Amino acid sequence: MPVEANTLHEIRDAIHTFVRLETCERAVLNSLPYQRLRYIHQLAMTYLVYPGASHSRFEHCLGVMELASRIFDVATDQRNIHRDLRDRIHYHGTLEHNYWRRVLRMAALCHDLGHLPFSHAAEDTLPAGYTHEDLSLAIIRGPEMAPIWENLKISAEDIGKLAVGSKHYPKPLTDWETLLSEIIIGDAFGADRMDYLLRDSHHAGVSYGRFEHHRLIDTIRILPHEEDGQVLPTLGIEQGGLQSAESLLWARYFMYTQLYFHPVRRVYDFHLKQFLKEWLPDGKFSVDLVEHLRLTDTEVISAMRLAAEDASRPGHVPARRIIRREHFKRVAEITDADRSIELDAAEKLSTELIGLFGEDAVFTDRYTQKGKGIRFPVLTRDGGIEWSTELSDTLRRVPTFTVEYIFVDPLHSERAKRHVAAFRETLHGKKGER
Amino acid sequence: MTSKEQITVLLDLAVELRGHGSWTGETHIQKATYLLQELLGLPTEFKFVLYKHGPFSFDVKETLDQMEAVRLIDLQEQPYPYGPKIAEGANAQRFRASTHTAQEHLQKIKFVSRELGNAGVAELERIATALFVTLDSEVAPEGRAQKLVQLKPHVQLQDSEAAFVRLEEIRNAAIQAGLCANS
Numbered sequence: 060m061p062v063e064a065n066t067l068h069e070i071r072d073a074i075h076t077f078v079r080l081e082t083c084e085r086a087v088l089n090s091l092p093y094q095r096l097r098y099i100h101q102l103a104m105t106y107l108v109y110p111g112a113s114h115s116r117f118e119h120c121l122g123v124m125e126l127a128s129r130i131f132d133v134a135t136d137q138r139n140i141h142r143d144l145r146d147r148i149h150y151h152g153t154l155e156h157n158y159w160r161r162v163l164r165m166a167a168l169c170h171d172l173g174h175l176p177f178s179h180a181a182e183d184t185l186p187a188g189y190t191h192e193d194l195s196l197a198i199i200r201g202p203e204m205a206p207i208w209e210n211l212k213i214s215a216e217d218i219g220k221l222a223v224g225s226k227h228y229p230k231p232l233t234d235w236e237t238l239l240s241e242i243i244i245g246d247a248f249g250a251d252r253m254d255y256l257l258r259d260s261h262h263a264g265v266s267y268g269r270f271e272h273h274r275l276i277d278t279i280r281i282l283p284h285e286e287d288g289q290v291l292p293t294l295g296i297e298q299g300g301l302q303s304a305e306s307l308l309w310a311r312y313f314m315y316t317q318l319y320f321h322p323v324r325r326v327y328d329f330h331l332k333q334f335l336k337e338w339l340p341d342g343k344f345s346v347d348l349v350e351h352l353r354l355t356d357t358e359v360i361s362a363m364r365l366a367a368e369d370a371s372r373p374g375h376v377p378a379r380r381i382i383r384r385e386h387f388k389r390v391a392e393i394t395d396a397d398r399s400i401e402l403d404a405a406e407k408l409s410t411e412l413i414g415l416f417g418e419d420a421v422f423t424d425r426y427t428q429k430g431k432g433i434r435f436p437v438l439t440r441d442g443g444i445e446w447s448t449e450l451s452d453t454l455r456r457v458p459t460f461t462v463e464y465i466f467v468d469p470l471h472s473e474r475a476k477r478h479v480a481a482f483r484e485t486l487h488g489k490k491g492e493r
Numbered sequence: 494m495t496s497k498e499q500i501t502v503l504l505d506l507a508v509e510l511r512g513h514g515s516w517t518g519e520t521h522i523q524k525a526t527y528l529l530q531e532l533l534g535l536p537t538e539f540k541f542v543l544y545k546h547g548p549f550s551f552d553v554k555e556t557l558d559q560m561e562a563v564r565l566i567d568l569q570e571q572p573y574p575y576g577p578k579i580a581e582g583a584n585a586q587r588f589r590a591s592t593h594t595a596q597e598h599l600q601k602i603k604f605v606s607r608e609l610g611n612a613g614v615a616e617l618e619r620i621a622t623a624l625f626v627t628l629d630s631e632v633a634p635e636g637r638a639q640k641l642v643q644l645k646p647h648v649q650l651q652d653s654e655a656a657f658v659r660l661e662e663i664r665n666a667a668i669q670a671g672l673c674a675n676s
């Protein structure tokens with residue numbers, strides 16, 4: 060077979076205009092595991108609420124690769140490396156730099172290969188102890204990808220480390236590997252976070268997720284974090300990028316409140332999980348790679364549409380709730396004010412509603428935002444380093460998003476609402492008594 | 494352990510550490526929880542991995558985030574490079590009044606807070622990493638100090654050796670107090 064010339068390819072992208080990759084890298088894009096991502100919705104069934112949000116993991120991962128490469132190029136530019144770290148960073152022009160740049164790009168591209176149909180919504184339906192990151196790692200290490208890595212002359216283990224990070228990789232990462240992994244999946248300026256905010260916001264048609272990412276990336280620096288005499292390289296920014304970082308972190312907060320935790324979106328996730336538990340063998344997704352790669356949203360939607368119209372099929376009831384939009388209704392959202400009186404308000408109200416309508420008619424949804432990422436080092440204009448939270452009142456005030464919703468079967472929603480009103484009256488009456 | 498019980502342990506630990514003069518930042522809570530779980534056998538069920546500053550649990554971090562969100566803890570910002578101190582939040586007292594920590598758990602929390610209360614983050618990192626290495630059955634006892642240096646190259650060999658000595662002191666004190674098995 061003639062060897063294809065190694066040239067640069069450009070892919071049009073709704074967010075970054077062009078995503079560029081070399082011929083040898085394109086083999087990853089053309090692989091079966093990567094092509095499967097075309098059929099995995101980025102935001103599960105959010106399109107049932109925001110019709111435009113039908114984009115896929117395929118384009119998101121391309122975007123993450125593009126942004127991770129830009130961050131890496133800025134942060135490892137010799138002119139940008141802090142004097143205390145010059146001997147610890149592989150800067151432009153070195154062999155190590157070229158090797159790790161390729162590894163970083165491929166890790167960014169492959170970091171979501173293990174996603175189940177409907178992305179995060181279905182995560183609970185993996186066998187206990189498994190996460191989609193475990194599957195991503197298994198695919199990266201697997202036979203389908205091995206010849207591609209060999210051709211690229213990079214190690215599957217190195218790609219796996221950066222793609223899943225310290226939390227999911229079974230062995231310790233070096234400081235350098237940790238740093239590169241943070242470029243992809245870090246809490247503060249990870250390329251994954253930047254891309255999903257920009258992309259989800261664009262496709263859903265909401266503007267909350269936008270921020271000045273070009274400026275932010277230009278100011279990202281690797282800075283020394285010294286504590287008790289130990290110096291570790293850490294991702295931070297130059298002071299000039301602080302406002303862009305503020306806007307990113309607020310964008311994330313608003314996207315959580317307005318899009319990711321839209322109550323109807325959440326309840327569709329719930330009904331999807333109900334369907335999957337009834338439809339899948341033993342109620343769980345397989346962790347066998349062949350089986351994993353066979354299933355996408357397409358197969359699940361097809362089964363769901365059939366089940367919705369046929370009471371004899373497994374998952375008929377939840378499928379019908381989704382396809383015919385007969386979903387549970389939100390009857391309560393527990394607020395900070397409620398919790399300030401009764402910390403377990405959600406649990407108590409939920410127990411009461413279950414007593415009235417039965418366990419199958421009530422769903423309590425609780426979530427607290429993870430990895431707020433508001434504290435990072437900032438290189439000040441006089442060459443010092445300070446915490447972002449010392450320099451920015453705005454960042455200190457970014458709340459941790461937390462939500463507690465209670466939903467009930469629409470058959471009971473009016474009665475449930477009356478009960479919730481009475482519950483609240485009693486609860487806030489208690490406050491008056493205190 | 495339920496998530497409410499995990500929160501109770503972390504809140505008790507924050508209070509006890511502070512009572513023993515600790516800075517009580519996230520690193521202090523992380524390492525003390527690691528010793529509680531892996532040395533004293535408190536079944537907190539947090540998953541730990543070896544991270545930048547030694548054993549670290551993303552589960553503990555997420556639980557602390559959750560505790561901050563519902564005002565069980567407050568983070569008191571400190572100047573760079575120090576991380577924030579963790580203090581009781583507005584809802585902490587009511588939460589503690591509504592929960593109960595088993596006496597056996599409380600004894601272990603008090604013990605670990607007493608032993609680690611004066612330690613700085615670097616020492617905590619070394620002690621916790623020494624325990625991590627000790628629990629690795631593939632590392633022979635005579636190679637442990639060297640292994641720690643290999644995992645954490647910024648640690649000097651003599652500091653590594655001292656960490657194993659200190660860990661052994663803590664373990665012996667725990668055995669004497671009947672808080673961990675002699676094995």
